[in-house]
């Protein structure tokens with residue numbers, strides 16, 4: 001038992017005490033918490049899937065509706081928050097959340113779209129360097145995106161130089177005999193060791209080493225959506241770049257959850273959605289990061305659109321594309337104002353709370369949940385998320401031994417909003433912005449009740 005869990009207690013009054021001492025407790029009042037049919041509020045633990053609505057969101061969107069109503073097209077320049085530069089109002093807060101410089105981030109599109117756009121620029125396979133390393137249990141959309149990118153490039157490359165590639169493959173499969181990854185020609189999937197559920201950092205690094213100069217891209221989640229494991233992004237980036245690969249992260253489950261330092265870690269690129277921990281609402285506008293090193297590199301290929309064009313000359317409607325320096329140069333279209341207004345309402349809350357304080361509370365809150373779950377000492381349930389707080393965010397993934405969905409259904413009926421993943425995992429994410437220690441206490445009481 002580590003030091004932090006030693007200080008937890010299993011009484012109700014302990015939860016009360018923790019809430020009364022929580023300096024972030026008042027942030028809960030900035031959100032709408034859905035009602036439970038049986039009365040009162042639900043115990044909402046799916047901020048990792050769809051974050052709750054800030055009470056101010058409506059006001060932010062209504063402002064834009066109002067300006068559209070009264071100004072029409074003039075709103076682009078004369079709205080209270082002019083639409084033309086609206087995305088810039090979000091850049092600073094977003095950059096802080098992921099540990100980036102403002103020039104390195106922009107909000108645009110949706111997550112999978114952005115992943116594709118960034119791979120257009122950063123996945124440039126050659127006959128000898130063509131592999132992508134991903135998590136074996138990566139989120140399906142990432143799997144589809146990565147595989148389709150591979151297919152897109154494969155035909156062209158194999159007709160260029162089949163023998164070179166074949167030679168490299170043979171060499172690497174020999175070298176790779178002791179690696180834990182299941183090596184396929186182009187896609188290298190990281191899988192846990194036999195009998196284990198999470199990936200060991202040493203194995204990830206070894207796989208990178210084994211595939212060496214055949215790796216074109218390493219594309220991992222910052223936090224795995226299923227197990228809740230947070231990867232050592234700093235070391236993975238270092239290892240990947242050492243073998244000459246590009247390193248990108250999908251931060252869907254990391255943004256607004258972990259303290260990220262993308263610039264400092266020297267990550268090449270990253271993308272994330274904003275409707276999970278960042279509370280922008282269903283289908284909200286997503287974010288990207290492109291390291292400053294790539295801010296002004298004319299050799300990087302990319303798909304382009306007018307919103308990525310130099311702002312000074314955008315409306316001259318010239319045929320020649322001149323990219324804005326930095327992440328903004330990857331924008332395609334003029335962005336959706338209502339979605340940005342919605343995201344803005346939430347980012348201002350993050351600005352006020354600060355990631356550092358949120359992460360501190362998060363560690364305590366999740367540690368407390370882990371402590372209470374372990375106290376149950378029922379062999380039917382176990383936690384597959386790493387027990388080291390530095391190797392996870394707020395989410396815990398609870399495995400229910402030999403279970404159908406009945407335990408999950410039972411807690412749902414009692415007002416717990418969690419999430420069931422086949423075949424046997426209940427994911428719960430106590431979110432430091434709006435979940436309390438009492439939420440956690442009540443959840444575990446309900447779980448105990450339903451296990452009986």
Ligand SMILES: *Cc1c(COP(=O)(O)O)cnc(C)c1O
Nearest residue numbers: 110111112139141225250252273
């Ligand atoms: C949530 C999530 C997605 C969803 O992608 P969208 O394009 O926003 O629908 C993709 N990848 C990961 C890792 C996710 O967690």
